[in-house]
Amino acid sequence: MAELGAHLTAAPAGGDRPSIFEAVAQDSLMAAVKPALQHLAKVLAESNPARYGFLWRWFDEVYILLDLLLQQQYLARCSASFSENFYGLKRVAMGDCEQQLLASAGLPKKQHWQSLLLLVLVPYLKGKLEKLVSSLREEDDYSIHPPSSSWKRFYRAFLAAYPFVNMAWEGWFLIQQLCYIFGKAQHHSPMLRLAGVRLVRLTADDIQALEKKFAVATPSQPHSIKSQVQTAVKKALGGIAFSLSTGLSVGVFFLQFLDWWYSSENQETIKSLTALPTPPPPVHLDHGVDSALLPKLKTMCPLCRKIRANATVLSTSGYVFCYRCVYNYVKTHQRCPITGYATELQHLVKLYSPES
16 A cells, blocks of 8 residues: 555656655745744743843744845745755746756746745734734633624624634645645645746756855946945845854754753643642832832732732733733733733633632
């Protein structure tokens, strides 16, 4: 049985068509980089909220700018995205099957900008949509809006339809991959078809041309001030993109190790939770201008200075507030009112007393 199905996942001998394993592996590479960088931003924001808090609050925007710079650099110089170049692949425009250009020549302008937008913009919009759905579900669970409001009826209908839309989206990618496995399609991803390109392996001529391109210095010095400024900007952007690519190339080898490390550490932590004493409250409080102070009465909310109603704790710091007070504060500032720790709405935990 294994021999009969081996040809489905193996690349054709002597062909330039990558196997399904190579195609899927390069897709999952960038998907693994973003959570790692997000975890780093969270650690920095929790260690120093005043200096690095913006990295956590605006992580998606910072990441898309870095991703845009990185992918633009690789598409212009290697005719491939960062992950595709990492696995020795390149993009060629559809219709160039007979005479393929070298990777160092770059893609045609139309395919270049289509590839760049689909590589950067689609994951960004999909992530924003998932966050929106998560926040709407939380608001729906806590009944923030009146039951008869038209807005609540609208987003309940949106929440009901989203799983089916997401299933259709993922099913589209699965069907495309199956067609690619059976040789019925030239693309393993619909995004490649929309960009008007397909993936092929790098040849020996491609590798030699890329090495020569990276080794050759600028042949002549620019004469005008405008050209000098443009050259300086290109060099600066190229240096940043090169630093990002080098750092990501090295960091990729540690991603699997980090996954194993944190998973084993979490297992040990869970097993030893019952043996640990109750942790003390955070001592490195962020007493800013708008930071709330702890009241003397323990049953009082630090924000409204009244007896707590609908007590809710922040899992990031352990302090308890009124639900409505802390919900509005976290939604506006994305941090704990007392400690300044980076906080989101999913960190709110409702407390239930024995009487209720």
